[in-house]
Amino acid sequence: xxxSFNAKxxxxxxxxxxxIVLLAVLTGFTTKNFxxxxxxxxxxxxxxxxxxxxCGVSGCLITKGTDLSxxxxxxxxxxxxAMLLQSxxxxxxxxxxxxxxxWPLALVIVMVIMGCFGAVNGVVISVLKVxxxxxxxGMQTIIYGLCSLITNNQPMGxxxxxxxxxxxxxxxxxxxLMIFAVVVGVYFWFLYNKTRHGKYMYAIGGNENAAxxxxxxxxxxxxxxxxxxxxxxxxxxxxxxxxxxxxSTATGNGYExxxxxxxxxxxxxxxxxxxxxGGILIGVLVFEILKICLQFLGVDPAYTYxxxxxxxxxxxxxxxxxxxxxx
Amino acid sequence: xxxxxxxxxxxxxxxxxLAQPETDVSNADLDSEQESKPTRSSAFEGIYERLPDISVRxxxxxxxxxxxxxxxxxxxxxxxxxxxx
Numbered sequence: 001x002x003x004s005f006n007a008k009x010x011x012x013x014x015x016x017x018x019x020i021v022l023l024a025v026l027t028g029f030t031t032k033n034f035x036x037x038x039x040x041x042x043x044x045x046x047x048x049x050x051x052x053x054x055c056g057v058s059g060c061l062i063t064k065g066t067d068l069s070x071x072x073x074x075x076x077x078x079x080x081x082a083m084l085l086q087s088x089x090x091x092x093x094x095x096x097x098x099x100x101x102x103w104p105l106a107l108v109i110v111m112v113i114m115g116c117f118g119a120v121n122g123v124v125i126s127v128l129k130v131x132x133x134x135x136x137x138g139m140q141t142i143i144y145g146l147c148s149l150i151t152n153n154q155p156m157g158x159x160x161x162x163x164x165x166x167x168x169x170x171x172x173x174x175x176x177l178m179i180f181a182v183v184v185g186v187y188f189w190f191l192y193n194k195t196r197h198g199k200y201m202y203a204i205g206g207n208e209n210a211a212x213x214x215x216x217x218x219x220x221x222x223x224x225x226x227x228x229x230x231x232x233x234x235x236x237x238x239x240x241x242x243x244x245x246x247x248s249t250a251t252g253n254g255y256e257x258x259x260x261x262x263x264x265x266x267x268x269x270x271x272x273x274x275x276x277x278g279g280i281l282i283g284v285l286v287f288e289i290l291k292i293c294l295q296f297l298g299v300d301p302a303y304t305y306x307x308x309x310x311x312x313x314x315x316x317x318x319x320x321x322x323x324x325x326x327x
Numbered sequence: 328x329x330x331x332x333x334x335x336x337x338x339x340x341x342x343x344x345l346a347q348p349e350t351d352v353s354n355a356d357l358d359s360e361q362e363s364k365p366t367r368s369s370a371f372e373g374i375y376e377r378l379p380d381i382s383v384r385x386x387x388x389x390x391x392x393x394x395x396x397x398x399x400x401x402x403x404x405x406x407x408x409x410x411x412x
Contacts, residue, residue: 012387012390015390015394019394019397019398023401294401294404297401297404297405297408298405298408298409299401299404299405299407299408300404300407300408303400303401303403303404303407304404306400307397307400307401307404310393310396310397310400311397313393314390314393314394314397317386317389317390317393318390320381320386321383321386321387321390324381324382324383324386325383
């Protein structure tokens, strides 16, 4: 039986993507240098860390939770990376006694530390049954306080060249940041679609009680999800710090809302149990392309914030519409 | 044949009536078990279920209004950027 193409359904399911594509086409035809390799590389470099953060948050959203500490965790990770990877001859080194360590080791250390914060989130949510909104809101403030303490509210810079190259370098035409994002994307696709952990995650999001009765260890699964999210924030913070060439307590501020919005736009339902890695990538791209288009068109950043807010509202309304249709 | 089926029916009704209290009890047990288990809740969990009855058509209208507002914001932003108003 052939399925006829339902134009109304296609438009309602992809309204945001259609709007953004039209905006990109309009921008391309009315401005110079929009459809160029440089601009595409710029887009890829901006999207990569945000995609990694969104992948981390997605597990929390799919299990009907949330993680409001993502942005501050990225900031703390950027500051920790800065402390470990400042140049030996930099006068204002935060840790003068720190020996010269390779950047992969620094990344592992930062991931372990942020994984511990994720574990705390997971335990508070799954064992103590604190609502994720409240638990991660509290953690957000704690992380910000810790970041202020360890940095003395001073911005940091003076990085080693090898660390800066992680963000600015490329393998042929492919930026290293994109390679990191692709590896994370493939890993998460495999995890969500081909592993038991992924099945358990969707089961918990669909119906936690039923998953529990079916033998899923809900507590362990949730703790793993939040630990993985913490590790992703660490990686994203590490890359954001390298890209910016500096870090401070303000780094990562607001990133969690963008990540949650991108996930919602990409089809991760606010009702839980639904979400794909491809959708998350589309959600992040929609946000970044919107920002870049409005920048190219010379639009005041205030209008960009309003437009982003409207995109989020439309995404949630479309999600609600799907829920009502199923009902 | 029809008499036989008719004579069966009241008995079936009786068995259903007899069965009912047991199923009611077991459902009540399940419900009470679920209530006693502290369920993990979030600000978003069941958010759609808590909303009042909304039709798909009204959601469609809302989406259309937001889409128009989005286009207007961009158009106004572009016009202001080009100092048209």
